[in-house]
Structure formats: structure tokens, C-alpha cells
Amino acid sequence: MKNPSRLRTLLFFAGAAALALALAAAFGPTVCGIRVEFLLFAGTLIGVASLHRHTLGVAVTGMLTVALYKLFFAGFHEGTGLAGLALHAGHEWVILVNLLCLLTGFAILSNHFEKSNVTDLFPRFLPDGWKGGLVLLVMVFVLSSFLDNIAAALIGAAMAHQLYQGKVHIGFLAAIVAASNAGGSGSVVGDTTTTMMWIDGIPPSNVVHAYVAAIMALVFCGYFASRQQASYAPMVRGLPSGSKVDWPRLGIVALILAMAIAVNMTVNLRFNDISDQFPFIGAAVWTAILLSTFVRRHAWEIMPETLKTSAFLLSLVFMASLMPVEVLPKASWHSAFTLGFVSAVFDNIPLTALAINQGGYDWGMLAFCVGFGGSMIWFGSSAGVALSSKFPEARSTLSWLKNGWHVTAAYILGFAVLLFVMGWEPAAPHKAVPSPAPSAEVSPE
Numbered sequence: 395m396k397n398p399s400r401l402r403t404l405l406f407f408a409g410a411a412a413l414a415l416a417l418a419a420a421f422g423p424t425v426c427g428i429r430v431e432f433l434l435f436a437g438t439l440i441g442v443a444s445l446h447r448h449t450l451g452v453a454v455t456g457m458l459t460v461a462l463y464k465l466f467f468a469g470f471h472e473g474t475g476l477a478g479l480a481l482h483a484g485h486e487w488v489i490l491v492n493l494l495c496l497l498t499g500f501a502i503l504s505n506h507f508e509k510s511n512v513t514d515l516f517p518r519f520l521p522d523g524w525k526g527g528l529v530l531l532v533m534v535f536v537l538s539s540f541l542d543n544i545a546a547a548l549i550g551a552a553m554a555h556q557l558y559q560g561k562v563h564i565g566f567l568a569a570i571v572a573a574s575n576a577g578g579s580g581s582v583v584g585d586t587t588t589t590m591m592w593i594d595g596i597p598p599s600n601v602v603h604a605y606v607a608a609i610m611a612l613v614f615c616g617y618f619a620s621r622q623q624a625s626y627a628p629m630v631r632g633l634p635s636g637s638k639v640d641w642p643r644l645g646i647v648a649l650i651l652a653m654a655i656a657v658n659m660t661v662n663l664r665f666n667d668i669s670d671q672f673p674f675i676g677a678a679v680w681t682a683i684l685l686s687t688f689v690r691r692h693a694w695e696i697m698p699e700t701l702k703t704s705a706f707l708l709s710l711v712f713m714a715s716l717m718p719v720e721v722l723p724k725a726s727w728h729s730a731f732t733l734g735f736v737s738a739v740f741d742n743i744p745l746t747a748l749a750i751n752q753g754g755y756d757w758g759m760l761a762f763c764v765g766f767g768g769s770m771i772w773f774g775s776s777a778g779v780a781l782s783s784k785f786p787e788a789r790s791t792l793s794w795l796k797n798g799w800h801v802t803a804a805y806i807l808g809f810a811v812l813l814f815v816m817g818w819e820p821a822a823p824h825k826a827v828p829s830p831a832p833s834a835e836v837s838p839e
Contacts, residue, residue: 410455414459423467435460440740454706457710460713461716491676494704495675495679499654499682502683507647516533527623531570531573535576538573538581539577544574546578547571551781554567555784572766576765581602587743588604592658600821603758611762611808615801619798646682654682710744714745737765738767742765754821770801
């Protein structure tokens with residue numbers, strides 16, 4: 395290998411995997427009453443949170459370590475050894491391919507929406523004073539309901555940077571991330587976590603009531619954040635005008651969303667018995683992309699980075715599928731509420747995958763918790779990480795917590811309102827609960 399630094403990194407992760415596997419084999423199957431798989435899972439999430447420049451390497455290393463442990467020592471839900479691994483992979487491939495197609499397809503969708511110039515018209519509709527900031531946050535919320543929450547946050551941040559001449563309060567930046575995560579929490583096409591629920595068979599109607607909490611949270615943190623921003627720097631008018639909306643690009647966005655929703659509804663309503671045998675949603679998204687190739691050029695140049703991000707997320711999702719969820723405590727509103735705070739520190743994708751595999755949650759409540767909860771710290775959600783690359787001052791965790799206090803308060807308030815209005819309504823199991831993994835040990839004859 396020509397790059398010594400890359401070789402050292404590879405050897406480091408290989409050594410870490412070997413050490414973790416050896417310790418797991420020596421002390422498993424439980425340590426202090428906790429299954430080894432969960433300890434490896436938690437260690438991977440800690441690595442992801444700590445090593446921001448090597449998140450893909452950490453995720454792949456953790457996934458391979460857990461898979462090897464299950465292969466040689468613990469067994470899979472479907473059986474032991476290579477046969478058990480093959481059966482497990484055969485069961486998970488549809489979900490993984492669907493998620494890969496949606497992650498890459500929605501990246502292209504977001505790019506078309508940004509290049510359509512439609513957001514250049516938004517500032518015209520903003521009122522003066524602090525109310526202008528609040529309406530901007532509402533716009534981010536609405537965008538995120540059908541657009542990737544990262545794109546919605548970046549669009550909102552770009553408008554704020556322009557409107558406030560670069561003087562954007564860190565509390566307002568936190569509110570932009572919160573608004574993007576809140577907007578996606580009740581829509582199965584608005585956030586990766588809710589999309590995962592959708593492709594796993596959870597109906598959109600079981601998620602939409604997350605907006606009861608999300609709207610309350612948006613109003614609360616939006617009010618205080620807009621006041622902060624208005625005191626910090628006033629909104630400046632005289633913005634460039636005359637931008638022309640690229641309607642064909644908006645047509646591509648509508649086509650991709652329409653085909654994904656139509657195909658998923660058709661499969662679930664009429665062909666539900668084969669929905670887990672082929673990635674229908676992902677195929678629909680990419681069919682729409684290929685059909686629109688001659689309308690506008692797609693941004694193929696974003697695919698390498700998108701595929702890298704997708705590989706990171708898919709590694710965590712597959713690792714979550716290997717967890718012995720049958721030994722977890724029963725799902726409850728207490729655990730959903732706690733997951734919101736955990737999401738502020740760890741990536742919410744694997745946490746959501748773990749909850750989906752366990753089943754028994756109120757999916758709307760969970761969607762709000764893992765979505766909005768990640769806004770409490772800048773690295774708790776992908777939108778926050780993306781925004782911090784444009785505004786480096788956001789990377790101060792203490793400053794984010796101090797100035798964005800209203801996000802944490804909004805999370806607690808939104809959750810309390812949702813619990814009071816809707817109660818805890820766990821959905822009926824949408825798939826079979828996995829049986830305990832058989833032992834990998836062979837009895838002597």
C-alpha cells in the first residue's frame with residue numbers, strides 16, 4: 395500500500411477488532427449481566443462519536459467484529475455458523491438495499507431541489523423583526539418533511555447567513571438543526587430514521603403523530619431562538635431578486651417522491667406477502683431517476699461521498715440487526731424518552747434499527763425522540779455535523795448547550811405534550827419477534 399498513514403489506520407482497526415473479538419470470546423456471553431453483543435455495539439457507537447474522521451472505519455470494524463463473534467461463538471437467530479450467517483443476510487438484504495437506494499436517490503433529489511432556485515424566493519415572505527427568524531425556522535421544518543433533513547438544515551443556514559450578513563447566533567443555528575429534525579420526524583420521507591421504519595413495514599400513519607410533539611417543540615425553541623437572533627443581529631433586506639425557478643428540477647423531485655410513495659402503498663396494500671422479497675421502494679426511486687436523466691443532468695459527482703456515508707450507515711444498521719433484542723427490557727415511553735437523550739450523543743440510525751428489531755414501540759413517539767433528541771448536541775445528528783462544517787463555532791459543545799438550551803427544553807416539553815395528548819400507544823408487531831439465538835457449541839457425541 396502506497397499510503398503509510400492509510401496502512402497504519404487499517405492495521406489499527408484490524409488490531410482493535412482482533413482484541414475486541416478475543417475479549418468477547420474470553421468473557422462472553424455476558425459481562426456483568428450484559429450480553430457481549432451490546433457491549434461491542436456500545437463500543438462502536440463510542441468510537442463513532444469520538445473518531446469523527448474515521449467513522450466509516452469504526453462502523454465497519456464494529457460490524458465485522460460482531461458478525462465474527464456471532465459466527466464463531468454465539469450463533470444467529472436463524473442458526474449457527476456460515477449457514478446461520480447466510481440465512482440472516484438473506485433476511486436483511488432487502489432492507490439494506492432499499493435503504494441504500496433511498497439514501498443515494500434522496501441525495502440526488504436534494505441536489506435538484508437546491509438547484510431549482512425555489513429557496514431564493516423564500517426571503518420575500520419573511521416578516522420583519524424576530525418573527526422573520528421564526529418563519530424561517532418554520533420553512534426549514536416544512537422543507538424537512540419531504541427533503542433530507544441535512545439539506546433542509548443547510549438551506550436554512552445559508553438563508554440565515556445571507557439575511558443576517560454572516561452574524562448567526564449559535565442558539566439560532568441549534569434551532570435550525572432542531573427545526574430540520576422536527577420536520578422530518580413525522581414523515582416517512584423526511585428523515586432516515588422514519589424511512590427505515592417505512593421500508594421495514596411500519597405504516598406512515600403510525601409515525602405522523604410525531605408532529606404533535608414536533609410542532610410544540612418548534613414553536614417553543616423557535617420563539618426563544620428567534621429572539622436571540624434578533625438581539626444579536628437584525629435581518630437585512632435588499633436581497634438579490636429575479637431568480638428564476640427551474641420547474642423541471644422540481645418536477646424531478648415530485649416524480650421521485652411520487653413513485654416511491656405510490657409503489658410502497660401498492661406493495662403494502664396488494665402484495666404485502668412479497669414486500670420483504672424485493673427492494674421495491676429503492677427500485678422505484680432509481681427508476682424515477684433514470685427516467686428523468688434527459689430532463690436535467692443528475693449530480694453524479696456527489697455519489698462517491700454519498701456512497702461512503704451510506705456504507706457507514708448500512709454497517710451500523712446491519713450490526714444492530716445482529717443484536718439479541720429479545721433480552722432487552724420491554725419497550726415503553728420511558729425507554730423512548732431516554733433514547734432521545736442517548737441520540738444527542740450517539741448516532742440515531744443504529745438506535746432506531748435496534749428499536750425496530752425489538753418492536754413494540756409507539757413509532758411516532760420514537761420518531762420524535764430519536765429525531766429531535768439528536769439536536770441537543772451538535773454532533774447528535776447528521777444535520778448538526780453538516781451545519782458545523784459551514785459554521786465552525788457550532789462545534790463548541792458547551793456553547794451549543796448554553797446558547798441552545800431551548801432545544802433541550804423543547805424536547806422535554808414536546809414529549810410531555812405528546813404523552814399527555816396521545817398517550818403511549820405501542821403498535822402491534824409488524825413482523826415476527828426473533829427467537830433466542832441457538833448456541834454455537836456442538837454437544838459431544
